[in-house]
Amino acid sequence: MSAQHGTGTTAATTPHRVLILGAGYTxxxxxxxxxxxxxRREDVHITLVNAxxxxxxxxxLHMTATGQQLAELSVPELLEGTGIRFVRGWVTxxxxxxxxxxxxxxxxxxxxxxxxxxxxxxxxxxxPGVDDHAYTLDSAQDAEALADRLARLGGGTVAVAGSGLTxxxxxxxIAERHPExxxxxxxxxxxxxxxxxxxxxxxxxxxxRLGVAVRGGVExxxxxPGSVELAGGESIAADAVLWASxxxxxxxxxxxxxxxxxxxxxxxxxxxxxxxxxDVYAIGDAAAIRQGYGFLHGTCQSGMPTGxxxxxxxxxxxxxxxxKPFRFGYYHIPVSxxxxxxxxxxxxxxxxPRRLCLTGRTAAWYKETVTASPWAIFARxxxxxxxxxxxxxxxxxxxxxxxxxxxxxxA
Numbered sequence: 001m002s003a004q005h006g007t008g009t010t011a012a013t014t015p016h017r018v019l020i021l022g023a024g025y026t027x028x029x030x031x032x033x034x035x036x037x038x039x040r041r042e043d044v045h046i047t048l049v050n051a052x053x054x055x056x057x058x059x060x061l062h063m064t065a066t067g068q069q070l071a072e073l074s075v076p077e078l079l080e081g082t083g084i085r086f087v088r089g090w091v092t093x094x095x096x097x098x099x100x101x102x103x104x105x106x107x108x109x110x111x112x113x114x115x116x117x118x119x120x121x122x123x124x125x126x127x128p129g130v131d132d133h134a135y136t137l138d139s140a141q142d143a144e145a146l147a148d149r150l151a152r153l154g155g156g157t158v159a160v161a162g163s164g165l166t167x168x169x170x171x172x173x174i175a176e177r178h179p180e181x182x183x184x185x186x187x188x189x190x191x192x193x194x195x196x197x198x199x200x201x202x203x204x205x206x207x208x209r210l211g212v213a214v215r216g217g218v219e220x221x222x223x224x225p226g227s228v229e230l231a232g233g234e235s236i237a238a239d240a241v242l243w244a245s246x247x248x249x250x251x252x253x254x255x256x257x258x259x260x261x262x263x264x265x266x267x268x269x270x271x272x273x274x275x276x277x278x279d280v281y282a283i284g285d286a287a288a289i290r291q292g293y294g295f296l297h298g299t300c301q302s303g304m305p306t307g308x309x310x311x312x313x314x315x316x317x318x319x320x321x322x323x324k325p326f327r328f329g330y331y332h333i334p335v336s337x338x339x340x341x342x343x344x345x346x347x348x349x350x351x352x353p354r355r356l357c358l359t360g361r362t363a364a365w366y367k368e369t370v371t372a373s374p375w376a377i378f379a380r381x382x383x384x385x386x387x388x389x390x391x392x393x394x395x396x397x398x399x400x401x402x403x404x405x406x407x408x409x410x411a
Contacts, residue, residue: 015042015043015045016043016045016318017112017113018034018045018114018115018314019047019101019109019111019113019114019115020048020049020114020115021049021117022117022118023049024058024117025300025303025307026119026283026284026303026306026307027117027283029307029311029374029381030115030281030283030308031046031079031307032084032381032388033307033311033312033381033385034314035082035084036082036383036384036388037311037312039082046084047111048075048079048085049087049089049101049103050075050087050088051088051090051091052139054072055074055075056140057073057371058137059371060371061143062143065137065146065147065150066150066173066176066178067147078378089103090103093105093255093256094116094253094255094256096257097257099112099114099279113280113317114279114280114281115310115311115314116258116266116281116287117307118252118286119286120247122137122243122244122246122248123245123247123248124243125248130241133224133241134161134242134243135240135242136242137166137242150177150178153180155181157183157184157238157239158183158238159228160174161223161244162187162245162246163185163186163188163193165333165335167244167245168185168192168203168337169337170242170244171185171207172206172207172210172212172336173338175207175338176338182211183210184215185213186215186228186230187215187218187245188218188219190217191216194333194352195333195357196353196357199359202359203337203343206341206343207337219231226239228241247298249285253265259275259277261288266286266287267288268281268290270325270326271325271326272289272306272313272323272326273323281310283303283307283309284298284303289306289326291328291397292398297351301330301331301332302330304377305326305328327393328393329393329398330347330348330349330351330392331349331392332347336364336368337364341361341363342358342359342366342367344359344363344366349392349395
């Protein structure tokens with residue numbers, strides 16, 4: 001099933017082939033933004049590759065993991081009318097020098113410009129037993145497998161490893177939907193770290209009200225069939241373990257010879273191009289994107305703008321213009337705490353907390369509005385692409401060292 005390109009090319013025209021790898025929030029932003037900007041051109045062909053036709057709503061996977069039925073969104077249907085060609089398959093190799101991508105080992109797709117948006121997955125390799133005995137939230141199928149396990153337990157203990165946003169949202173959702181289960185949230189840091197005192201206190205009070213036992217300052221060093229082991233030798237019985245501690249990226253970029261950082265992320269210049277292969281744009285979690293205050297961390301709020309910026313940069317290049325540096329500043333941390341409560345911490349551009357925060361049902365409405373916003377953004381960018389190119393640029397945080405950033409990217 002595919003959304004076929006609606007316009008042809010003349011015999012004298014050699015189309016510029018843009019290949020986008022990954023149809024998550026970031027890849028979809030890049031694809032729809034570029035399609036909107038080039039819809040009147042016959043010399044640009046856009047192909048989007050993804051492992052499955054189903055769009056993964058990562059922002060709602062903690063809901064799927066508790067058996068809540070969500071809409072099944074189809075990537076080809078979301079692309080209808082854009083002229084984008086959709087290819088379903090697993091990316092198995094990238095040849096950055098030959099400008100080709102291998103899909104499912106038996107298909108080779110050439111490109112002139114590559115947009116690498118393969119994202120990240122839970123790191124199940126760093127701790128023994130995670131790969132064999134823990135659940136993750138990397139896909140709807142993974143979340144559904146956990147939902148099936150929870151529904152069959154009837155009682156017992158669920159351990160959620162990782163006290164970051166994914167762990168907190170998952171622990172709260174499981175506790176609310178399955179009050180018969182004991183939920184233990186385990187993490188090196190405190191739940192709600194990075195929030196101001198009021199927001200953090202509210203978050204922990206809701207977890208307490210839901211019956212979640214929070215253990216901060218602990219490290220899981222091994223996962224066994226019926227328990228987890230902590231550093232120091234303590235063992236906690238667990239009938240199911242959800243792993244939400246740390247992420248990793250695909251080794252494909254490093255294997256392709258692209259310059260990567262110590263985590264395997266593609267190192268980019270200020271315009272989001274690979275520093276070793278300028279015909280490759282890297283966006284979202286798969287990229288090491290430096291700003292004046294440091295490197296971006298993987299969130300939807302920063303990932304989607306990188307997709308839009310890559311598309312704008314490609315369009316500028318096709319029109320003989322230089323791409324502009326990417327700048328972004330964080331502005332909020334929205335965290336759902338079940339279906340009836342949430343906390344929204346507003347932040348400075350570098351991610352540090354401001355005094356302002358929302359809690360309770362108002363915050364739950366805010367969080368749901370944010371979660372549902374990508375569909376409106378995708379649809380709007382198809383017709384009015386310029387409307388998708390607005391986000392906080394970070395102000396003074398990103399003006400500092402900007403000259404150095406540009407110089408490094410040009411080096």
